[in-house]
Amino acid sequence: MPEVVFPLDSTKKFPDQQLVGHNRWHPDIPPVATVSPGQSFRVHCREWFDGEIHNDDSAMDVRDAPLSIVHALSGPFAVQGAEPGDLLVVDILDVGPIPQEDSGPLAGQGWGYTGIFARQNGGGFLTDYFPDAYKAVWDFRGQTASSRHVPGVTFTGMVHPGLMGVAPSAALLAKWNQRESALRATDPDRVPPLSLPPLPQDAILGSLTGADFDRVASEAARTAPPRENGGNQDIKNLTKGSRVFYPVYVPGANLSVGDLHFSQGDGEITFCGAIEMGGFVDLHVDLIKGGMDKYGVSENAIFLPGNNNPQYCQWLAFSGISVTTDGEQRYLDSQLAFQRACLHAIDYLTRFGYSPEQAYLILGAVPIEGRFSGVVDIPNACATVYIPTEIFDFDVRPSASGPTKIKPGRGAPTASF
16 A cells, blocks of 8 residues: 555544645645655545535535535645646546445445535536435445435446646636636626635635735635646546646646545536545656646646446437527537436436436436537537446336336435525
8 A cells, every 4th residue: 555645534624634635726835745756655535525414314414515615635745846837647546435344424434425506505517407405325335336315226436536636826826816706797696606706714725824824715716616727627537547647837736636436427417416425545646847848738637547447338328409498599509418418318217217306316426428429510519418227227228118117215315495
């Protein structure tokens, strides 16, 4: 096992740990440790809400989840010799839940969860159709997951970090804040908001204190969206065996990681669409000196995906086009087309006895594949959603005999405002 450079005590909250990570992006957050090119190391990660979501049959915790505390990130880790203009090479050697034979009190210790976030608290890809909070708890058995809240489904997860990235430079941070502020100004009262401004409340900034803490907290970017530094990209294929190339913006690069997922569908469409968990990740780092200029990678990471993903062979695919549910034609709107494909899949699964919310949770947690299939044939873009049929313990393919109803089980817990 590689050396643990960021250990966590599961009995303590994130700010109370021996080494304190962070939940904002800023170049002045001090690194918690320094690693060398060629070094392998292990990092423990808290679940993104730091234990606020519980293994129970209520979605009140999802409804009231404190978005101001996310994400609980392990790091930053300075890489010796890294300079702006380099490419940081990060290999994901291993990633998984906290090893434990029996279910524990924290996500990752035998279980994880998927949440549909309410419109008033984050929303999601289909928030116009699912405005309330729902939750499904998933139990882990080896590499497979199943849920008492979504009967008839068992599948092999694609375990990955939802969030990994490097620190922005001061200039890049200023660019983020300016462009996201300008976007908010176009519709300042929108719910959910168009972007999240810097928020000193509940900021965790490593070892910073006093005036330095106050200054950084007022400037630091929230970790919710992906940006040029990587960040919350939620790419389900960043599994064990992946190699990621990050542009370096500050001396040391200052790599951070967190938001581990036991599984996720493309798009993480419910906002908390993955199976969220705490756990560990083993990393190996190296440098390509001057790599940003050599390869033209000045912004946004590139990666080689891992090769140990589950081998699903049979799929049922749903398509959507860029026409709204009210019949309004949109011009090559790929996002709308993907939304319509998701809605078609949800409607189809309800014919087998699932509630719409259970079907929505399936699309978020299961490793579905989402594709933009056609983006040139005016006026309609076409998007597709592929669901692996092997995850169901009954046949979901259309047949002359009609759909088979699932055995009765618990529904997804809900909590309305």
